[in-house]
Amino acid sequence: MVKHGWEERNRPIRLERRFEFETYSATRDFLDRLGSFSEDQQRFPDISFGRTYVNITLRPLDESEGAQLQENDHAFAAGVDGLLD
16 A cells, blocks of 8 residues: 555555655755654654665554554654655
8 A cells, every 4th residue: 555655564564665865965954854853743763764865664653563554654654755845
């Protein structure tokens, strides 16, 4: 399932998205905005990045076994999408 450009994965349940940029500077600017957004939301996804890309993995807030993605998870993902220039 894809929602807001994110791919929903199972085992473990999560949302994933890769963001690609033209330059390192654009990547760095996005990471700075993402850091501020995450601080504001008090939610910290898994992030990996290189010179011109950022991979984000977002797991459910509910960490119990069998937890499913909720609307707040998709809302956070949509907020990350809003950080793009």
